[in-house]
Amino acid sequence: MTSSRTGAVSAHNAKVMNRFELTKRLVGQLRHDEAVIGGIGNANFDLWESGQRPQNFYMLGSMGLAIPIALGTAIAQPQRHVIALEGDGSLLMQLGCLATVAAQAPRNLTIVVWDNGIYQITGGQPTASAATADLVAIARGAGVEKSAWAADEADFERLFAAALREGGPSLIAARIDDKPAVGTTERDPVQIRERFMRGLGVK
Numbered sequence: 001m002t003s004s005r006t007g008a009v010s011a012h013n014a015k016v017m018n019r020f021e022l023t024k025r026l027v028g029q030l031r032h033d034e035a036v037i038g039g040i041g042n043a044n045f046d047l048w049e050s051g052q053r054p055q056n057f058y059m060l061g062s063m064g065l066a067i068p069i070a071l072g073t074a075i076a077q078p079q080r081h082v083i084a085l086e087g088d089g090s091l092l093m094q095l096g097c098l099a100t101v102a103a104q105a106p107r108n109l110t111i112v113v114w115d116n117g118i119y120q121i122t123g124g125q126p127t128a129s130a131a132t133a134d135l136v137a138i139a140r141g142a143g144v145e146k147s148a149w150a151a152d153e154a155d156f157e158r159l160f161a162a163a164l165r166e167g168g169p170s171l172i173a174a175r176i177d178d179k180p181a182v183g184t185t186e187r188d189p190v191q192i193r194e195r196f197m198r199g200l201g202v203k
């Protein structure tokens, strides 16, 4: 399958992939102490299992905060690339952040949305993106022009490499299956915060 940088692939012909597999591919492309913010639950569980880095932050308790935290980090440290990993349900709870990202337009911010069409961690209730809401169309409408569905794993890698190389803000959405995360993050918020601050050189 092929797609342009701005995304020729729609939500419904994008391949259904696996979050942990894509998380490993994403982490494998990191080279320069990029910060990675994992959203609540599965997004940060799979990030944790992909190898812990001091520049990773794991959001434990609240939905929809990965992108706002990443936006703040990107603005505070413009030389560092910052990546937010967020579930579809969490993004749907906090859609306004996309408009703020577009308005602030930090070139060093990349958003990755894991769209499984469900609130998986609370029992698999369907989200609006399962049927009616297209998160890439919403992001573009909010002004995040570099928004695309990943057609397949190779396309995901290509889109992510382009986002790191060319700058953003960019949003990459991936349709994923309903396999649970492969592990769980250690629930120690103080430790997570302290390690992240040291990883960013601010402590």
Ligand SMILES: Cc1ncc(C[n+]2csc(CCOP(=O)(O)OP(=O)(O)O)c2C)c(N)n1
Residues within 6 Å of the ligand: 040, 041, 042, 043, 061, 062, 063, 086, 087, 088, 089, 090, 091, 116, 118, 119, 120, 121, 122, 127
């Ligand atoms: C503000 C808020 N509302 C509700 C919850 C309960 N809750 C925790 S995770 C979750 C589902 C998250 O769905 P999604 O972001 O799509 O990730 P998935 O579980 O599918 O990986 C819900 C409803 C919460 N933690 N915070």
